[in-house]
Amino acid sequence: MVTYSERVANAGVDKFSRRREELATSALETLAERGYANTGLRDIAQRSEFSHGVLHYYFQDKNDLIQHCVRQYKSECATQYDDIVATSQTADELDERFCAAMADTLRDEASMHRLWYDLRNQSMFQAELTPVIQEIDGLLERMIWTIVTRYAELRGRDPVVDSPLAYAMYDGMFEQALGAFLTGDLSALDAVAANCGRILRLIVP
Template sequence: MTDVIAQGSAPAAVGATKHATKVAAKRDELARAALRTLSELGYARTSLREIAANSEYSHGVLHYYFADRLELIAHCVHLYKSECIASYDDVLRADDDAESLRTRFAERLAATMEHDLATHKLWYDLRSQAMFETALIDDVRAIDGELEDMIRRVVARYAELAGAVPLLDSAGTYAALDGPFERAVRRRVRGDDRAATDLTAQVHALLGVLVVRPD
């Protein structure tokens, strides 16, 4: 009897898994469609209706997959940041040397800032809003944690290649590099053409002082 129940429930389980996969894919699709409007208008001025008016999807469809704009906005930024973090996977290479990694990472941060400026602007907007919107806290904390871990891996590898150790813990290292990155975003938003060049130089210099050689 138990075997019969198990066999009968298997198709249902497979069907539920397929449905969940389709729902997740649709949520990602809607989030990517909404990202342009969010990046242009920012958190405060964006509603589900505004997103619907600037995309091919109706307000009803958006509301079916997301409870409210907070959930959609958080999903948009989390999706992008996850993809952004994944884009740094090739920064670490097995046959690397310290200086090559240092240069490549500094250049990659600047290129990412330049290429995805609108989304980075939205991320910092959302992170600030999390101090006032409790519904955003968990998502922002999760994204911050992923970014911190990515930075930690790079700096730890650079320290290893340089025969050194990180000067700060992972939170301090993340803060040290996130500050110049956010400032570069703000400068570029204002039209400063030197923001990326300066960020590259700053990150390159920072990596040199964020590790110390043991006595």
């Protein structure tokens, strides 16, 4: 009898961990569509090509699966704006490309962002989720701060707020735009781009 823990221990970049990713992807899609509260393991399995029992073969329990999902979500976000920061030559170019990218991700990945907010919120009620959520939240904060400091550098000034507050402002603004966009308000796309720049110039005057 090979226990679950032993399977995890032996898992390199082999078939086992590849299938885990595959299942986590199905889970992410289902969660993004239906929300945490309305998604069961059978819903997730149905979207994959396997039956529901297999989820307990690859994951310890539902919590383990969710945490794996969040971690996998991370890798999609991590390097999203690195290229823009690295290749923009002027402050205005950085500003413009950053704003456009924010509007694009709102349009193209709205339900994934919705899931992120859902899970982050869920972590306020379910302490087991806190570590992995904080991990990604820190990552997003650093992402924003990288843009802000690079923008300040290009303009030869200093930001007038610190990293957490800068992130919080962008986060609140984006969440608001997401809510509007999901109710069918297409002007939220323009709004997010405009507000993106406004905040930037507010932070780096």
